[in-house]
Amino acid sequence: MPAVKETIEDVRRLEADKYKYGFTTEIEQEFAPKGLNEDIVRFISEKKGEPQWMLDWRLDAYRRWVEMEEPTWANVHHPKIDYQDAYYYAAPKNAAKYKSLDEVPAELLETYKKLGIPLREAEVLLGVEGAEDRTAAEAREAPKVAVDAVFDSVSVATTFKKELEKAGVIFMPISEALQEYPDLVRQYLGSVVPVTDNYFATLNSAVFSDGSFVYVPPGVRCPMELSTYFRMNAQGTGQFERTLIIADKGAYVSYLEGCTAPMRDENQLHAAVVELVALDDAEIKYSTVQNWWPGDAEGKGGVYNFVTKRADCRGRNSKVSWTQVETGSAITWKYPSCVLRGDNSQGEFYSIAVTNGRQQADTGTKMIHLGRNTKSRIIAKGISAGRSDQTYRGLVSVHAKAEGARNFTQCDSLLIGDQCGAHTVPYIEAKTPKATLEHEATTSKLSDDQLFYARSRGLDEETAVALLVNGFCREVLQELPMEFAVEAQALLKVSLEGSVG
Amino acid sequence: MLEIKNLHARVNPEEGEAKAILKGVDLTVPAGEVHAIMGPNGCGKSTLSYVLAGHEGYEVTDGSVSFLGEEMGELEPEERAAKGLFLSFQYPVEIPGVPTLTFLKEAANAQLKARGEGEISAPEFMKFARENAAKLGISSEMLKRPVNVGFSGGEKKRMEIFQAMMLSPKFLILDETDSGLDIDALRVVADGVNALRSPERGMLVITHYQRLLEYLKPDVVHVMADGRIVKTGGPELALELEAEGYEKFTGAAA
Numbered sequence: 001m002p003a004v005k006e007t008i009e010d011v012r013r014l015e016a017d018k019y020k021y022g023f024t025t026e027i028e029q030e031f032a033p034k035g036l037n038e039d040i041v042r043f044i045s046e047k048k049g050e051p052q053w054m055l056d057w058r059l060d061a062y063r064r065w066v067e068m069e070e071p072t073w074a075n076v077h078h079p080k081i082d083y084q085d086a087y088y089y090a091a092p093k094n095a096a097k098y099k100s101l102d103e104v105p106a107e108l109l110e111t112y113k114k115l116g117i118p119l120r121e122a123e124v125l126l127g128v129e130g131a132e133d134r135t136a137a138e139a140r141e142a143p144k145v146a147v148d149a150v151f152d153s154v155s156v157a158t159t160f161k162k163e164l165e166k167a168g169v170i171f172m173p174i175s176e177a178l179q180e181y182p183d184l185v186r187q188y189l190g191s192v193v194p195v196t197d198n199y200f201a202t203l204n205s206a207v208f209s210d211g212s213f214v215y216v217p218p219g220v221r222c223p224m225e226l227s228t229y230f231r232m233n234a235q236g237t238g239q240f241e242r243t244l245i246i247a248d249k250g251a252y253v254s255y256l257e258g259c260t261a262p263m264r265d266e267n268q269l270h271a272a273v274v275e276l277v278a279l280d281d282a283e284i285k286y287s288t289v290q291n292w293w294p295g296d297a298e299g300k301g302g303v304y305n306f307v308t309k310r311a312d313c314r315g316r317n318s319k320v321s322w323t324q325v326e327t328g329s330a331i332t333w334k335y336p337s338c339v340l341r342g343d344n345s346q347g348e349f350y351s352i353a354v355t356n357g358r359q360q361a362d363t364g365t366k367m368i369h370l371g372r373n374t375k376s377r378i379i380a381k382g383i384s385a386g387r388s389d390q391t392y393r394g395l396v397s398v399h400a401k402a403e404g405a406r407n408f409t410q411c412d413s414l415l416i417g418d419q420c421g422a423h424t425v426p427y428i429e430a431k432t433p434k435a436t437l438e439h440e441a442t443t444s445k446l447s448d449d450q451l452f453y454a455r456s457r458g459l460d461e462e463t464a465v466a467l468l469v470n471g472f473c474r475e476v477l478q479e480l481p482m483e484f485a486v487e488a489q490a491l492l493k494v495s496l497e498g499s500v501g
Numbered sequence: 502m503l504e505i506k507n508l509h510a511r512v513n514p515e516e517g518e519a520k521a522i523l524k525g526v527d528l529t530v531p532a533g534e535v536h537a538i539m540g541p542n543g544c545g546k547s548t549l550s551y552v553l554a555g556h557e558g559y560e561v562t563d564g565s566v567s568f569l570g571e572e573m574g575e576l577e578p579e580e581r582a583a584k585g586l587f588l589s590f591q592y593p594v595e596i597p598g599v600p601t602l603t604f605l606k607e608a609a610n611a612q613l614k615a616r617g618e619g620e621i622s623a624p625e626f627m628k629f630a631r632e633n634a635a636k637l638g639i640s641s642e643m644l645k646r647p648v649n650v651g652f653s654g655g656e657k658k659r660m661e662i663f664q665a666m667m668l669s670p671k672f673l674i675l676d677e678t679d680s681g682l683d684i685d686a687l688r689v690v691a692d693g694v695n696a697l698r699s700p701e702r703g704m705l706v707i708t709h710y711q712r713l714l715e716y717l718k719p720d721v722v723h724v725m726a727d728g729r730i731v732k733t734g735g736p737e738l739a740l741e742l743e744a745e746g747y748e749k750f751t752g753a754a755a
Contacts, residue, residue, distance in 0.1 A: 447594075448557075448558075449594050450594050450595075450596055452554075452556055452557070452578060452594075453590065453593070453594035453596070454596070454604075454608075455555075455577065455578035455579045455582070456554050456555070456578045456579075456581075456582055456587075456588050456590075457579075457582055457604070457605075457608035457664065457668065458579050458582035458583050458608045458609070458611045458612035458615065458668070459579055459607060459608055459611050460577070460579045460611065461577075461579075463607065463611060464579075467596075467599055467604065467607060468596065468599070470598065470599065471596055471597050471598025471599035471647065472597070472598055473598070474597075474598035474599075475598075
């Protein structure tokens with residue numbers, strides 16, 4: 001092999017090694033044909049055995065999508081996406097139960113191992129006989145996290161289902177919920193993010209494959225944290241999850257979403273929709289750690305993450321809290337928002353966004369104050385390194401009837417090196433004089449003095465950077481559930497490797 | 502223990518015009534001894550401390566530094582720390598959001614790891630921290646606060662000595678540890694430093710004033726002027742400087 005080529009190969013290997021979750025599982029997939037048209041929409045709906053109204057809903061969305069233009073207002077740049085050059089449905093072929101773990105294909109187990117899912121939990125997820133009962137027994141002693149793993153498009157299995165059932169909590173793939181609780185799904189689906197909301201949400205409405213459905217009945221405090229691992233696992237398969245979470249009156253639920261994806265050479269489109277509904281006195285806490293393949297050092301490959309996440313604080317005294325740690329993806333376009341409809345309702349947005357290499361992120365939140373005495377709080381920490389570019393875009397809107405509304409916004413940007421960019425674009429509008437809005441923003445560079453001080457105490461440069469960045473993000477990290485806080489801190493370090501020096 | 506030979510250094514050209522600051526420093530500090538360096542502003546005292554700690558803002562153009570018989574050469578700051586060198590900063594840096602104990606535990610474990618030793622356990626570390634904090638009159642509330650954030654000048658200096666106690670270095674460089682301290686705080690800090698004296702440990706105390714040296718009682722006093730050591734003597738030299746000023750030495754150097 002010529003020396004130059006060998007070097008290139010070596011470098012490529014190094015790059016690949018850096019991304020711990022960049023792996024692919026070789027298992028047989030059942031694809032829909034490439035491209036998107038009405039037949040594909042019908043194929044997806046039929047595969048899932050959906051009711052007629054659902055198919056009609058999808059087709060309606062598809063017909064509207066065809067008429068829409070892809071938005072260009074975000075501060076991100078990418079080649080035009082060819083929507084006809086992707087698969088819109090893939091499902092693991094082997095859905096049969098296994099008698100024991102020995103029968104489970106080794107590569108599947110390996111995937112779970114790399115994802116950090118304990119073996120016993122993997123047993124349940126893979127449908128090994130009797131695993132669920134054993135796990136449930138253990139779960140009574142251990143800290144509880146229920147996992148609904150989306151393995152590509154189809155949820156492979158659901159853990160702790162029985163435990164949740166006892167509490168009356170419904171937690172299942174949305175495809176199953178469409179079978180078992182069609183009325184509930186029909187009542188709330190699209191009620192927060194309407195079919196025509198935006199280009200990507202409309203696309204999702206037409207072709208969404210699966211996702212999670214959560215319903216917490218009145219007065220119930222969900223007995224465990226709910227978590228979902230999304231994985232994209234088929235070449236050229238866009239992911240279109242649809243998540244719907246409803247906290248009925250006085251209910252509480254904390255939902256954790258953690259994402260890793262295999263490495264890809266070609267760009268992968270990810271256009272998820274998450275809808276949260278909080279009724280009177282209900283509270284939903286939604287936490288995300290997003291670590292999808294960001295592309296290589298030159299920006300080749302990587303996931304396009306165009307997500308619509310919105311919460312409707314529909315009831316009085318309801319509360320929704322979004323916490324996100326965004327380190328992955330080549331391009332992020334994401335604004336988890338709260339519509340504060342109920343009087344005294346509260347919305348919170350805590351965000352850490354890290355961009356390195358050639359990553360681009362345009363992210364922020366929208367707080368729409370409709371009800372009286374509604375409160376919102378925004379803490380956004382942006383860290384730009386390498387040659388990346390990052391924009392915080394936020395809207396605080398107070399409508400005429402939202403007397404006594406209050407907002408506090410704090411946006412801090414940290415620059416590492418001198419080749420990256422950070423932008424803050426806050427939109428603030430108040431249609432009542434009886435509102436209190438505060439906005440604070442800072443931009444700073446990682447200080448050489450701090451770095452030297454930390455290194456003189458024995459910390460190597462990367463650990464020192466990670467520590468300083470963790471300090472910078474502390475207010476947000478504190479909002480994460482314990483399981484995520486540790487992972488997030490480690491993730492910050494990995495994401496910023498090679499950002500200085 | 503620390504051997505500095507004909508050390509020349511300048512401010513790194515990256516940061517403006519290259520300006521020579523150290524112009525041939527010769528200095529040897531054996532284990533167990535405390536040496537003081539005194540000198541007027543701008544003579545290169547602080548630069549010497551930064552160069553010894555491996556600051557990238559300075560470039561060594563000639564001469565050498567050896568520590569425990571090993572050339573320091575191009576070692577990174579963290580490698581020097583792991584070998585047992587500790588710099589107490591003239592202006593300790595604030596690190597928002599990072600609790601002092603978290604910072605020190607990370608640092609201690611990074612050093613242990615670099616030396617191939619096992620990590621210190623959390624309870625062990627906490628016990629050690631409580632003992633040391635008590636010696637310096639540092640409250641547990643202060644330890645929970647982010648590194649140096651919102652501390653007074655005196656508190657910051659006290660925390661530097663606390664950090665030294667926690668990291669148990671083989672060699673301490675105290676860069677104007679007495680500046681910004683009132684007389685009571687000075688005594689507490691000096692007691693802390695004296696508690697660290699041992700036959701295995703060396704110290705280099707950089708100061709303007711005799712005040713701190715009254716408490717520390719150095720074995721040797723050096724006078725630095727224009728980037729060189731121009732006179733070396735016993736503790737009496739500090740008294741002489743206090744009475745007569747630096748003028749005759751700066752004159753001699755020029």
